[in-house]
Amino acid sequence: MTKPALTLYLAAPRGFCAGVDRAIKIVEMALEKWGAPVFVRHEIVHNRFVVDGLRDKGAVFVEELDECPTDRPVIFSAHGVPKAVPAEAERREMVFVDATCPLVSKVHIEAERHAEEGLQIVMIGHAGHPETIGTMGQLSDGDVLLVETVADVATLDVRDPERLAYVTQTTLSIDDTAGVVAALQARFPAIIGPHKEDICYATTNRQEAVKAMAPMVDAILVIGAPNSSNSRRLVEVGARAGCDYSQLVQRAGDIDWRALEGITTLGITAGASAPEVLVREVIDAFSERYEVSVEQVETAIERVEFKVPRVLREAAK
Template sequence: MNAHAPIKPPLKLFLASPRGFCAGVDRAIQIVERAIEKYGAPVYVRHEIVHNRHVVDRLKAMGAIFVEELDEAPADRPIVFSAHGVPKSVPAEAKTRQMLYLDATCPLVSKVHVEAQRHFDNGREIVLIGHAGHPEVVGTMGQLPEGAVALIEHIEDAEVFQPRDPANVAFVTQTTLSVDDTSDIVAVLQRRFPGISAPHKEDICYATTNRQEAVKQLAHECDLLLVVGSRNSSNSVRLVEVGMKAGAKAAYLLDDASGLDWAWLDGAASVGVTAGASAPEKLVEELILTLATRYDLSVEEVAPMKETVTFKLPRVLAE
């Protein structure tokens, strides 16, 4: 052993479990990969398949071309719709252009679409709790005619929302929200409209809920919480917020290990690490290796639950 090697300070690392890819993200990425295998490159993808720069760059290298709108893709190449879901007008346009399209919408997002349609068919006014401009919100609102869905982003919106018929309202939610913030908004809606129709089962997806739960378990133990994920990933951004609320002294979102600022660790004895549902596990491993270059790490996995959910691929790709 090198007698002159500097002694690394100890650092306790709490690793959240579950973290990283969920079943919907896994399925969406596989759909693009299989489509490239089956049809050759290029395969077009409408919007980032999932909100992670590393995933998008890897698929680009395989032959995926990402576009924001359908008219940017030629009619004679396959196109994949992202995991966030699309307005009804998009598959309708693809059919008109006789395009081969593959829908990678997460089945849990599709469930919200079905719910919204059912409420609409039953004549209810629909409230969607979510973030304006997020592709999932655009897709859900686009399932129904213009004006059929009112978007509520904050508690203040819930306090002032005026339905046409207060006795005939229903709500659905984006799948990647903060569980606690959403329940606060729902509480306001239920207080104001006691008869409001709620989802049969929580719309916020199991993966978002589980990752937030895991962060709550470790946050109060941590001087610092590091969340691996992209800035445009709603569920990753929520993990930072949930961690701070649950008692982490500081929390940061970083794309990968290169985004680590060593100053964040000044005086820290413990760090929590997790990853959003669209962040590959490889990025977590690289972050831990980077931390190990300067610290003597002891790693403890905080495991509230194991996830066993999987989703089938579209029949045309499963063969």
């Protein structure tokens, strides 16, 4: 039987960002330096394939610091942690390595600087997300107010409308965030924003590639985890940019083939914590069913790299 033709459009950039790459490398280098087990507080990045691979090498994933023995190293995830966590690790005299993405750390520093100047912080982010918890946890209770939507801005109860600043989670939808920022500025004209956009370069670049690809395809598959904020935002961006079928899949086994019947063009991208091996797995799955031709939709070239902490660089010499 002749396979139907299918043009696959691959978004570029896609997949791992520099912060995720660094975080994974930190766990691998810690295992090399100290041997197994090395404990990791929270999933190092939001991808089951990555986490399972590191677990196989000897990483033990826990949710709280009190689940870690004091005689083994612990790593804090790329999403960042409240200030109380490293303080408690120091109190318990633990060896710890902070894998917080440097772009998340930048937001932490911004929030602290504004607080030192007597400003109350408004954080645009998703309630319960580890990055939001980590950023809000840099300051005392009440110093940071969380908003998710334009509607939240209308009910915000602030100490002083003239003494406000805002920061954002790094993995949000650019368009959604712009709406919330506009609402904040309309209600609180004196509010101070970041010197440079908090939404990270990788989130922005991946969303722009999906926007470029969406009008060209019958369907979009975003490879990523359900708990990955940046992956879920890519699904939303694809739908808003004109693609009627935009779906999240963790890997090839999750593809809903019935929903894709009759397509002739398909866009594929991957969230910032999804490895390229899963993209290849999905392409191979389509190649079994279709006569596939692959084209790339490139909207940016990324050359960003972040160094691992000095304690691990010294071990590598």
